[in-house]
Amino acid sequence: MTTDVDLPSAVSQQFPSASPRASLDCPAFDLPAADVPAALKHLRDALGYDFLMDATAIDWTAEKSPRFTVVWHLYSSTKHTYVRLAADCADDTDPTMPSSTGLWAGADWLEREIYDMFGIKFDGHPDLRRILMWDGYPYFPLRKEFPLAGLPTELPDAEVAAETQASLIAAPMAGGPFVAPPGGPMSEAEPRAKDEAWNEKNEKPE
Numbered sequence: 778m779t780t781d782v783d784l785p786s787a788v789s790q791q792f793p794s795a796s797p798r799a800s801l802d803c804p805a806f807d808l809p810a811a812d813v814p815a816a817l818k819h820l821r822d823a824l825g826y827d828f829l830m831d832a833t834a835i836d837w838t839a840e841k842s843p844r845f846t847v848v849w850h851l852y853s854s855t856k857h858t859y860v861r862l863a864a865d866c867a868d869d870t871d872p873t874m875p876s877s878t879g880l881w882a883g884a885d886w887l888e889r890e891i892y893d894m895f896g897i898k899f900d901g902h903p904d905l906r907r908i909l910m911w912d913g914y915p916y917f918p919l920r921k922e923f924p925l926a927g928l929p930t931e932l933p934d935a936e937v938a939a940e941t942q943a944s945l946i947a948a949p950m951a952g953g954p955f956v957a958p959p960g961g962p963m964s965e966a967e968p969r970a971k972d973e974a975w976n977e978k979n980e981k982p983e
Contacts, residue, residue, distance in 0.1 A: 826851035
């Protein structure tokens, strides 16, 4: 394992397809999805970035293409430094990315969360299913078109529906998090003031 190298040079030499990614805190690189498994393995085995801190995704909105980007945050337990990799999903309609579960067992739940929230599938994942929402949930809550208020959804359990006499799960928080600007009146910070429950002025999105 190399412990003292110029990381940008080492990455670009091994992966000519990689390009620097704007970052304020640590070295970061963009690369094609096909190079992700080899790049992650090289960073782990040759450059000492042995800890997968996190994996997440970005939805740039349906108006942009590529729409989805997957991001990996790695940490070196010997050098105590970080590096970030990012790769775009080639297909905006059915986004996919190679799984990194073969390199880090902890990628299992991280990739399941990305799949659950963004709808990005991971090729080679051993058990890709939803981890926060229930099987059959029809939406991906972290996609840009999903409203802050959520969308009323049929209860998945018939026994719960019978006990509660409710046929729908109410929109959470009736407007999402408190998003008032600093110094603004708290009355404007409350979700109900945002008219985002889709039951007042605004039409419920399809």
